[in-house]
Amino acid sequence: MTAPLLETRALGLTRPGGIRALTDVSLAIAPGERIGLVGPNGAGKTTLMMCLTGVLRPGSGSLHIDGAPLSAGDIAPGVGFLFQQAEDQLFSPTVAEDVAFGARNIGLRGDALDHAVTRALARVGITALADRPVHHLSGGEKRLACLAGVLVMAPRLLLLDEPSAALDLRNRRRLIELLRGMDEAMLIASHDLELVLELCPRVIVIDVGTIVADGPARTVLGDAALMARHGQEVPHSLTHHDHRAHRHVR
Ligand SMILES: Nc1ncnc2c1ncn2[C@@H]1O[C@H](COP(=O)(O)OP(=O)(O)O)[C@@H](O)[C@H]1O
Ligand SMILES: [Mg+2]
Structure with missing residues (x-):
């Protein structure tokens, strides 16, 4: 397996006011990998991204880029962050x-x-x-x-925070095609699960600052019980092809 571009072990972070925003977050991102980051409002998606860029310092755990620890006060090299608010x-x-x-x-x-x-x-x-x-x-x-x-x-890793929010259909489609054509690794935080399905072979679900699922996109997003537990719904395109959902009642 390729050495990870970025790896975190047991990241923990408390935000001002004592809010525990991240707990025990361990993840690895390989070069060129595209990962969807899904979770309800306040789950810690933006906090995690700010932590991965070095803007927020975790209170515990470690963050390595190309195998080297990120030193205090440094901005992560090769990591680009697209803010939710342009x-x-x-x-x-x-x-x-x-x-x-x-x-x-x-x-x-x-x-x-x-x-x-x-x-x-x-x-x-x-x-x-x-x-x-x-x-x-x-x-x-x-x-x-x-x-x-x-x-x-x-950047070799792009962190995209709700990239399709407030885009019209044409610009959303343009963004998807643009991202699809890129070789950079990406972590995409989004409520637009169809976008995530189109772009990301892997999905991480985060809730209350903890990773609750990390696996193949169709498996994770298609798990109705998991999705419901974390305030999500299985995206329509995954239910659409499920013939059981289209059985006619006779
Ligand atoms: N600037 C801040 N100061 C203190 N707490 C914050 C701040 N921003 C977010 N939080 C809190 O941190 C938690 C995670 O928020 P956030 O990372 O923005 O979630 P998400 O991006 O998944 O919606 C929430 O409980 C939120 O209220
Ligand atoms: Mg956010």
Whole structure:
């Protein structure tokens, strides 16, 4: 088996106010692996992602990237985080400048910087928005601009927090196809279970800060009892093909 890109052992984290947000979270992510992170509101999905980026420090347990422990105060190398709220992520006057900020962050300057920005914009299909003020973008465009700003830093692991929330159908579909075409490993927190099914062979269910299931997407999301216990429903596309659910009463 390939060495994990990221591995946590028994992470525990208490948020301000004494809320126990993560308990005993152990998981490994292989290079290029796509994993869905599913759980009710307040389960700890965002907290876990912030912990994996190094933004929040766990109170206990360990986090390794490429086998090396993440030292206190460091931001995880090669890990990109797409915030749930695009407004929290965009702060430069224009889209291109915002993406350039990320490129500068990883030390790019001059032509290399310009080239990286152009490439990131093209990759998410927003070249035409380069000079637009970020506050004039639609919600979907903002999300794509944020994604370009994350991709420009050449992450090997993308943490996507509710990436399809508030996207219209066309932008949602565009996002799915975009993510499907990427080689980067991804952890996708989402209530959009159909998106998770389309993109992620593996699903982790988290509730009250604890991993309660980790396995093949169809097995986990298709487990009606498990899903109900954690405030979820089996996605329609998994029940649709179940002929027992379509038996006609005679
Ligand atoms: N900034 C914060 N300060 C204190 N507690 C927080 C903060 N953000 C979230 N929490 C709490 O941490 C727990 C996990 O929240 P969160 O990670 O945001 O869940 P999810 O992303 O799964 O909805 C919840 O109990 C939530 O109320
Ligand atoms: Mg969240």
